[in-house]
Amino acid sequence: MNGFTHLDESGRARMVDVSDKDVTRREATARAVVTMQPETARLIASGGVAKGDVLAVAQVAGVMAAKRTPDLIPLCHPLPISGVDMSFDLDVERSRLEIRATVRVTSRTGVEMEALTAASVAALTVYDMCKAVDRGMSIGSVELLHKAGGKSGEFRRE
Secondary structure: OOOOEOOOOOOOOOOOOOOOOOEEEEEEEEEEEEEEHHHHHHHHHHHOOOOOHHHHHHHHHHHHHHHHHHHHHOOOOOOOOEEEEEEEEEEEEOOOOEEEEEEEEEOOOHHHHHHHHHHHHHHHHHHHHHOOOOOOOEEEEEEEEEOOOOOOOOOEOO
């Protein structure tokens, strides 16, 4: 039905059967951006947030989120994730934090949703840790940057 793999012939939601797909190494990188007040960025950089090390907690949250993606996104397959790397680029001058999540697996299906979930939950964790000083933070630019492996090949955002 219009190329949507998660819909059957009658338009009902379904989990895609990946039985016939090849097991290959697959990787995906996603990002999320948190914008904040200048003072919030300075507090994160200096370690002055009362709840603790914001980026360390966000890193653990991102890894945990990648592993729990099928519990959150109904039609995602549980995958034997082989690695999750989280990176954080805090630009204090621009009051902006870019979060990147790269997830790897050797399986029959890709890890785009796991990477997107990891970046999103890490951004939500930053919000949670800093909301006492900045409720006006915003989370945006949640997007897939790159994916490799599998039948559909490579994707790279321009």
